[in-house]
Amino acid sequence: MTTPPPAPARIAVLGGTGFIGRLLGARLQEQGIEVLSVARKPSEVPAPGRFAAFDLSTTAPSELTALLDREGIDTVVNAAGGMWGLTDEQMYEANVVLTERLVEAVAAMARPARLVHLGTVHEYGMAPVGVSQREQDVPAPVMEYGKLKLAATEAVVRAVGAGTVDAVVLRLGNVVGAGQPGHSLLGVMAARLDAARLAGETAELALQPLTAQRDFVDLTDTLDAVQLAAEALAAGRSVPPVLNVGTGSATSARHLVELLIEESGVPTAVTEVPAPDGTGPETEWQQMDVTAAREHLGWAPKRSLRQAVAALWQAQTA
Numbered sequence: 001m002t003t004p005p006p007a008p009a010r011i012a013v014l015g016g017t018g019f020i021g022r023l024l025g026a027r028l029q030e031q032g033i034e035v036l037s038v039a040r041k042p043s044e045v046p047a048p049g050r051f052a053a054f055d056l057s058t059t060a061p062s063e064l065t066a067l068l069d070r071e072g073i074d075t076v077v078n079a080a081g082g083m084w085g086l087t088d089e090q091m092y093e094a095n096v097v098l099t100e101r102l103v104e105a106v107a108a109m110a111r112p113a114r115l116v117h118l119g120t121v122h123e124y125g126m127a128p129v130g131v132s133q134r135e136q137d138v139p140a141p142v143m144e145y146g147k148l149k150l151a152a153t154e155a156v157v158r159a160v161g162a163g164t165v166d167a168v169v170l171r172l173g174n175v176v177g178a179g180q181p182g183h184s185l186l187g188v189m190a191a192r193l194d195a196a197r198l199a200g201e202t203a204e205l206a207l208q209p210l211t212a213q214r215d216f217v218d219l220t221d222t223l224d225a226v227q228l229a230a231e232a233l234a235a236g237r238s239v240p241p242v243l244n245v246g247t248g249s250a251t252s253a254r255h256l257v258e259l260l261i262e263e264s265g266v267p268t269a270v271t272e273v274p275a276p277d278g279t280g281p282e283t284e285w286q287q288m289d290v291t292a293a294r295e296h297l298g299w300a301p302k303r304s305l306r307q308a309v310a311a312l313w314q315a316q317t318a
Contacts, residue, residue: 015080064105099152115167122146173246177219178315210254212284215246218308246288
């Protein structure tokens with residue numbers, strides 16, 4: 001008697017129309033995985049797989065439970081959240097309330113799905129120059145966004161500790177790649193360079209020193225980590241509740257902008273603008289220790305920041 005092949009995985013991606021969620025869904029679908037993209041509303045470009053319009057920040061968790069059960073979802077990736085252009089109250093709804101309700105919804109499923117929640121390096125706050133931030137360090141976020149994302153992470157970790165949800169939080173560095181949000185520093189710079197390219201003009205960029213040192217990470221490497229985390233949970237492997245995903249080294253934002261200018265090939269005139277007082281690497285340093293992700297997921301960053309910026313520029317001009 002022939003053993004029937006296993007049913008394809010069914011993965012729901014919350015934030016399925018966003019920067020990370022859309023590309024994750026597209027990649028999963030290409031691999032034969034059934035994808036349910038979930039977002040508050042459809043986007044102009046259709047999201048990968050099946051789409052469900054769902055605002056968990058304003059909807060009862062039981063309704064999401066019913067949706068996930070109906071779709072036979074076995075893994076949920078939470079790539080949803082919000083920062084840019086939102087009030088503190090809206091950020092709270094989009095990050096904390098949404099995650100708390102998601103955890104409740106998953107725990108109530110007939111067969112609870114596994115959960116991969118995407119956190120952020122901003123949950124840590126800053127560190128002294130040269131120090132790598134580890135998962136066991138006590139977080140001290142300075143931005144409101146970081147504080148709210150930390151509260152969301154804590155909701156997931158509590159559920160793991162209580163045994164109600166099988167989950168892992170991936171604390172992501174500053175992700176760089178194709179489809180970079182237009183409101184981000186690199187997104188803004190790419191748009192200005194592209195406009196100059198199309199007009200056949202020299203791009204004029206006014207830049208602060210941008211000496212802040214942050215842990216930037218390639219988008220494709222990030223998607224690799226998400227998939228490996230989902231696979232580890234599916235295989236029943238023991239995974240710490242929080243894992244860092246970054247390059248393990250700090251890089252200045254100015255260096256990323258310079259790489260982008262080089263990759264664009266657009267003639268550029270840079271005007272230096274003084275930085276505000278109290279800024280600089282001594283007050284704005286983030287570098288994550290990614291040893292645990294290597295040990296528990298077999299993951300390590302493979303792509304250079306130049307490759308990440310090149311993918312960003314290619315997508316911008318496509």
